[in-house]
Amino acid sequence: MTETRDSIKDIWGPRTGYTGQWPVRVDEQTTETPDHWVQSACVLCSNGCGIDIGVKDGRIVGVRGRAVDRTNYGRLGPKGLNGWVANQSPDRLTKPQIRRNGKLEDATWDEAMELIVSKSKQIIKEHTSGAIGFYTSGQMFLEEYYALAIIGKAGLGTPHMDGNTRLCTATAAAALKVSFGTDGQPGSYTDLDTTEAVLLVGHNMASQQTVLWARILDRLAGPNPPKLVVIDPRLTFTAEKATVHLAPRVGTNIPVMNGLLRLLIEAGHIDPAYIAAHTVGFEELKKIVDKWTPERVERLTGVPADKLREAANILGTCKTLVSTALQGVYQSMQATAAAVQINNLHLLRGLIGKPGAGIYQMNGQPTSQNTRECGADGDLPAFRNWGNPDHIQQLADLWNVHPDQIPHWSPPTHAMQIWRYCETGSIKMLWISGTNPLVSLPDLDRVRKTIEKEDLFVIAQDAFPTETTKYADVVLPAAIWGEKTGCFTNVDRTVHISHKAIDPPGEARSDFDIFVDYSRRMDFRGQDGSPLLTSTWQTTEDAFEAWKKCTKGRPCDYTGMSYAKLSEGSGIQWPCNEAHPDGTEHLYTDGVFNTQIDNCEAYGHDLETGAPHTHDDYKLIDPKGKAFLKGVDYEVPHEVPDEAYPLWLTTGRLVYHFHTRTKTGRSKALNDAAPDSYVQLATEDAARYGIVDGDMVEVTSRRGRVLEPARVGDIEPGLVFIPFHYGYWDKPGRPRAANELTITEWDPVSKQPHYKYAAVRIRKVLA
Numbered sequence: 001m002t003e004t005r006d007s008i009k010d011i012w013g014p015r016t017g018y019t020g021q022w023p024v025r026v027d028e029q030t031t032e033t034p035d036h037w038v039q040s041a042c043v044l045c046s047n048g049c050g051i052d053i054g055v056k057d058g059r060i061v062g063v064r065g066r067a068v069d070r071t072n073y074g075r076l077g078p079k080g081l082n083g084w085v086a087n088q089s090p091d092r093l094t095k096p097q098i099r100r101n102g103k104l105e106d107a108t109w110d111e112a113m114e115l116i117v118s119k120s121k122q123i124i125k126e127h128t129s130g131a132i133g134f135y136t137s138g139q140m141f142l143e144e145y146y147a148l149a150i151i152g153k154a155g156l157g158t159p160h161m162d163g164n165t166r167l168c169t170a171t172a173a174a175a176l177k178v179s180f181g182t183d184g185q186p187g188s189y190t191d192l193d194t195t196e197a198v199l200l201v202g203h204n205m206a207s208q209q210t211v212l213w214a215r216i217l218d219r220l221a222g223p224n225p226p227k228l229v230v231i232d233p234r235l236t237f238t239a240e241k242a243t244v245h246l247a248p249r250v251g252t253n254i255p256v257m258n259g260l261l262r263l264l265i266e267a268g269h270i271d272p273a274y275i276a277a278h279t280v281g282f283e284e285l286k287k288i289v290d291k292w293t294p295e296r297v298e299r300l301t302g303v304p305a306d307k308l309r310e311a312a313n314i315l316g317t318c319k320t321l322v323s324t325a326l327q328g329v330y331q332s333m334q335a336t337a338a339a340v341q342i343n344n345l346h347l348l349r350g351l352i353g354k355p356g357a358g359i360y361q362m363n364g365q366p367t368s369q370n371t372r373e374c375g376a377d378g379d380l381p382a383f384r385n386w387g388n389p390d391h392i393q394q395l396a397d398l399w400n401v402h403p404d405q406i407p408h409w410s411p412p413t414h415a416m417q418i419w420r421y422c423e424t425g426s427i428k429m430l431w432i433s434g435t436n437p438l439v440s441l442p443d444l445d446r447v448r449k450t451i452e453k454e455d456l457f458v459i460a461q462d463a464f465p466t467e468t469t470k471y472a473d474v475v476l477p478a479a480i481w482g483e484k485t486g487c488f489t490n491v492d493r494t495v496h497i498s499h500k501a502i503d504p505p506g507e508a509r510s511d512f513d514i515f516v517d518y519s520r521r522m523d524f525r526g527q528d529g530s531p532l533l534t535s536t537w538q539t540t541e542d543a544f545e546a547w548k549k550c551t552k553g554r555p556c557d558y559t560g561m562s563y564a565k566l567s568e569g570s571g572i573q574w575p576c577n578e579a580h581p582d583g584t585e586h587l588y589t590d591g592v593f594n595t596q597i598d599n600c601e602a603y604g605h606d607l608e609t610g611a612p613h614t615h616d617d618y619k620l621i622d623p624k625g626k627a628f629l630k631g632v633d634y635e636v637p638h639e640v641p642d643e644a645y646p647l648w649l650t651t652g653r654l655v656y657h658f659h660t661r662t663k664t665g666r667s668k669a670l671n672d673a674a675p676d677s678y679v680q681l682a683t684e685d686a687a688r689y690g691i692v693d694g695d696m697v698e699v700t701s702r703r704g705r706v707l708e709p710a711r712v713g714d715i716e717p718g719l720v721f722i723p724f725h726y727g728y729w730d731k732p733g734r735p736r737a738a739n740e741l742t743i744t745e746w747d748p749v750s751k752q753p754h755y756k757y758a759a760v761r762i763r764k765v766l767a
């Protein structure tokens with residue numbers, strides 16, 4: 001057994017202060033000495049740390065960080081070091097199940113797949129393929145998403161396919177499209193090695209990307225430490241290290257960001273030459289932000305005017321800057337508009353496309369970038385534009401189908417709308433893969449009622465019994481990380497290959513094999529009568545080769561990569577092609593963006609209403625490679641505290657758990673570190689309600705109630721926080737899932753749900 005460090009007690013590990021090149025530190029956690037190591041990357045957050053899987057006698061016996069990998073130089077965090085034990089959990093799903101007489105019973109793969117196929121055919125006959133929907137993941141592999149996208153778009157021809165990425169990083173994609181024309185993070189992690197300042201908006205990196213945070217901690221411990229500006233209503237681990245911490249009221253990112261931009265413009269801390277040469281929209285933006293004086297910002301957000309000035313001074317005078325946004329932006333009010341303000345900040349200062357200057361419209365899930373790239377969500381493969389007939393023709397050519405077979409008469413259906421169609425009955429079959437909506441969707445009572453509907457046929461494809469598989473008509477046991485080969489892309493566009501290390505348990509099969517099997521049994525064919533997938537799609541490597549063709553000439557060009565090349569090294573950043581055989585660190589180095597009419601991924605939206613623009617609208621505004629500067633004014637959140645529900649609720653994450661805990665809840669070390677949910681209250685509020693640490697508190701919203709033990713302190717008065725990880729699979733009984741309380745509202749542009757605010761009341765419950 002080797003444990004190089006106790007990551008539960010010491011989350012980030014020892015400091016190695018530096019500037020320039022981040023030193024190597026290899027973290028390892030093994031229970032036995034492996035006979036061999038298998039190359040992979042971690043799938044427990046978007047950082048995608050390079051990892052080797054230790055194998056002995058066909059079992060995983062531990063992991064170690066890859067010293068050569070550019071994302072982590074050997075380091076791993078608590079989840080990376082302790083999460084792998086879930087693969088070998090005794091309650092893995094090992095056989096397909098079919099619901100018979102109300103009960104899930106074991107079945108053969110033939111029985112389960114034939115049932116799905118006969119249901120699909122019956123539904124298509126009676127209602128068209130528009131009655132079939134797919135709700136997938138940000139945690140499967142690139143090859144699996146691409147197979148699914150082709151099945152949905154070219155095989156069935158249904159517009160109803162989205163991922164849980166809608167709950168996660170839809171706003172990241174939307175904000176990048178709005179400003180730069182297509183998805184794709186402009187920067188590179190190496191920017192953190194030299195940058196003078198870091199801005200984190202609604203992003204608790206210290207908990208959520210612990211290894212990336214270790215990189216910042218090491219910079220803080222080295223020469224020329226960067227200054228940190230953190231915008232978060234809670235005093236998080238991240239905020240504790242801030243040079244300036246702004247703690248606005250939830251839902252007020254727009255006033256804060258508008259106020260910061262105003263101060264920058266007023267002080268002349270902008271780059272007029274860059275603005276003139278590479279952007280459009282400056283005058284309109286200036287007019288909008290002009291109204292947000294520091295005093296007005298203070299009145300609305302609670303952020304003291306002087307603190308805002310202090311922050312603006314750092315952001316305006318640093319020569320290099322890395323900014324990130326995550327769920328405190330994406331799941332809060334005016335999500336896309338607020339995320340775009342961060343892009344604007346960099347554009348105004350000309351801090352983009354060069355070393356030390358990076359924007360991270362962060363991802364959350366390990367493979368959410370690929371869901372988006374491959375078009376297994378509400379996007380089309382390789383950032384193609386559903387409104388552009390040439391882009392549709394390109395896909396039709398690649399897939400050997402008529403363009404009309406590919407739904408493109410309106411935007412693909414977003415996840416919240418897919419669930420709405422299930423609720424109203426126009427979707428009759430929902431295929432859920434790699435996500436657990438019965439814990440993660442907002443307003444769970446409504447979701448439960450929907451999934452229980454007699455006329456909705458539900459397939460759930462997962463590795464574990466979950467709150468969702470419980471309601472399925474067919475359960476398909478999936479092979480997961482470590483048990484199958486595939487690629488995925490982290491937030492700085494680094495593509496890793498993850499090799500199969502062990503066999504999956506029992507009869508579990510990879511998502512790739514399941515989707516390809518479905519395509520074969522449905523007998524999907526192209527225009528010339530040849531099978532859509534099966535003849536050239538035997539292995540995931542075949543799928544990767546097909547994907548490369550799909551990306552040729554697009555911003556996410558993978559054509560210079562191969563399984564062999566990815567296996568020789570340890571991560572390559574796209575675009576990687578003939579011109580850039582080793583990958584590309586920075587996008588937009590020449591100040592030319594992907595906004596040209598024939599290149600852009602979307603024709604834009606009205607940022608306030610979300611109304612999409614058409615090809616003809618775009619012709620009038622085509623900035624031909626310049627970036628868009630766009631702004632909006634403040635809007636009041638859709639639900640605000642009142643007499644009946646006087647407190648704000650916000651929800652989020654803990655360092656030791658991943659989402660609905662299907663993996664981390666099965667790791668003793670992680671689960672012991674955070675065994676239960678809780679409600680965090682400000683000291684003042686706790687005193688007012690006579691609540692002390694550990695008291696049981698009932699939290700009620702207009703949609704439901706939960707019972708949580710109290711934890712007092714480190715949060716703004718008037719706000720309560722509940723981690724959303726805790727469902728019911730391991731602890732039925734007490735209502736405790738945060739999403740019993742949350743609202744069904746979403747951002748008008750990205751359609752990402754608003755998990756970060758709701759109005760609640762609390763009451764101490766006597767034991």
Ligand SMILES: Nc1nc2c(c(=O)[nH]1)N[C@H]1C(S)=C(S)[C@@H](COP(=O)(O)OP(=O)(O)OC[C@H]3O[C@@H](n4cnc5c(=O)[nH]c(N)nc54)[C@H](O)[C@@H]3O)O[C@H]1N2
Nearest residue numbers: 202204208250251326327328332364365652653655658659
């Ligand atoms: N340990 C751990 N790490 C993870 C995950 C996990 O489950 N556990 N999940 C991964 C995934 S998929 C994701 S998406 C990321 C999410 O990573 P984060 O976005 O960092 O996580 P959250 O806790 O959801 O939200 C971040 C912060 O937003 C703040 N916030 C709430 N409302 C507002 C607001 O209106 N404005 C501002 N400025 N801030 C606000 C909250 O106080 C919270 O600290 O983490 C990834 N990494």
Ligand SMILES: Nc1nc2c(c(=O)[nH]1)N[C@H]1C(S)=C(S)[C@@H](COP(=O)(O)OP(=O)(O)OC[C@H]3O[C@@H](n4cnc5c(=O)[nH]c(N)nc54)[C@H](O)[C@@H]3O)O[C@H]1N2
Nearest residue numbers: 164167168434435436440461478480651659660662724755
């Ligand atoms: N209140 C509140 N709700 C939230 C959030 C919040 O901040 N607050 N955050 C939202 C965000 S950002 C996210 S990303 C979602 C996450 O929500 P979910 O996606 O529902 O959460 P997970 O627990 O990660 O579910 C993934 C499932 O996939 C399974 N799985 C893992 N690997 C594989 C695989 O290779 N194949 C298959 N078939 N299955 C696999 C896992 O066992 C697990 O059941 O939650 C969202 N919900």
Ligand code: SF4
Nearest residue numbers: 042045048049077080
């Ligand atoms: S930072 Fe993310 S990718 Fe890296 S070890 Fe932790 S969970 Fe895994």
Ligand SMILES: [Mo]
Nearest residue numbers: 167168364365
């Ligand atoms: Mo996420």
